[in-house]
Amino acid sequence: MVHVPFRLRPTFALLAVASLLAVVPACSKKPVAKPPEPAQPAPVEDKPTQEVQVEPKTDFPKAEKPQVEALPDDFRAIAEKYLKDVFYDFDRYELSDESREALAANAEFLKKYPKVRVTVEGHCDERGTREYNLALGEKRAAAAKEYLVALGVADDRIAVVSYGKERPFDPGHDEEAWAKNRRGHFVVTAK
């Protein structure tokens, strides 16, 4: 028993109550509601981290980073394996649906191997005149290049040459040979 002199008992009581009051907040788990201070916004407590299910409920195919196989050293082998030539109607330079498909495949290849550079050669069959065929060959090659560029291949990776009718693929003189010679031919110039 603490012997507190009679005359100090009210002061002591006050001190006891004050100390009790001071201790009470440390003991309790309830947040203390501080009086609002108009100058500062009320600090927000960190919410606990919630775990979220990320994987889909159904199974989508995963987008894998593509396995890029090494290209052969020989430029001609690369062109033969990966690049398709396109063919044209007599006296025309427009792209057929088939040509567009072939060019789309070529574009995919070129985007997969960004260091490859190509030349598109424009060729004509023997039936037109020499002079006109040189200009026609240029239009054919340019039409193919334009489509590749539209599909996203960089302009400076594709060169264009017209050979007119001077370098036919098939020396024959029938429709079969002519059809083979009206062509946009792809040649690899760098890899």
Add this chain to the structure above:
Amino acid sequence: MMTRKGWIGLAAAGLAVAAALFTVRAGAQGTAAPPSTTAAPPPGGALPDEIAVSISRGGLTKIAIATPAFPVPDAGTADPAVDVINRTFQADLSDSGVFSLVDPTLHPGLPGASLAIDQAAAWRNTGAEVLVTGKIERSGTSLVLDARVYDLKSAKMIMGRRYRGTDSWARRVAHTLANDLLYYFTGRNGTFLTKIAFVSDRDGSKEIWVMDSDGDGQARLTKTGLLALGPDWSPDATSLVYQHYSGGGPRLMKIPAGGGAPIPLPTGLDLNAMPAHSPDGSKIAFVGARKGNSGIFVMDSTGANVRQLTPTRGVESAPCWSPTGREIAFVSNRSGSPQIYVMDAEGANVRRLTFEGSYNDAPAWSPDGGKIAFTTRIGNGFHIAVIDLATGMQSILTDQGRNESPTWSPDGLRIAFSSTRRGKEQVFVMEADGTNARALTTEGNNFSPAWSKVGL
């Protein structure tokens, strides 16, 4: 009082004085007088009335000429150079389209130093109006041809020439005499020393070759190993510009006429094709393309100041200058099929020229400016056509094989072109009316002829 001998002596002296003797060094063109128009009398003096020379569109009245072989200097000893002179000279005259040679089996005896009246009559009986005769002498390694040309009606010598050259110049001696004869009778510069450039693949790759305009002396000029096309002569015939492939887009290159290292004419364009020198040599028109759009371009002959003349998005090709240099003919498919158009040299005032046929290409302007020869498609074949610019009338000059790429001789009397009528494509030459076509090449494929504007 004059004795008869005196009169003969006077006449002989007069004849000697009247004859103009010039010493011609090998390589020269002959007399330097400028050609007159066909309306003026020839520079040798007024022709005797009997020799009528009418040079009209579509045909010539030929001059009947007797050209007995010049005899060898040393009778009994063969002289190949003399054979060359005789063969070359006679071929030149008969190919010229101006002369028709009298059958040599009809030739009477050769005159001596002068032509007697009865000898002239004998020669005239062969059908000839003109006789060319003379003698060849040798001094060391050079030979001298003394040629005399007689009008047979009057038995007068109307032209005399002395030509000097070595054996290797035998052809040039003959060509120069032929040029001089042609100039005398027509007032036009002869073309016998001119050359034709062309493309040949006989060595494996298509390269630029050059030959004499009678087909002799075919020699290769370029060594691309890949492809060379479209040769075009500078107006002074000292160089050619052509289209050179070496893997990338074709570039225009300039090469000396005698061969040597070619010099590129860079333009920065993707396609550089079909060069054509302007008549004054200051500019070159060509087909250029940027991003697939081909057009007619012009640049200075040094390669500077490249500018586009035709701004369309279609197919344009084959530029060709008018002889004045004020206009350019070219091919465009802007109407839906290849047709020939004409514009002024700055690219303005474009007008269509051909309306017949579905495919017209390769215009070639005649040296007198009045006609344009071109390639036209008829059915499945191609032929050489000529359109008269004043009347718009067209005529077709060929009728067999596939015929392309006409080029005019500088006197406008002949056209060289390529034809497949003998199988492979060969360079042919024909009269401007389509007659007398003959092949100049036989080996490999030969095409795209270009005739030099002056002799070399």
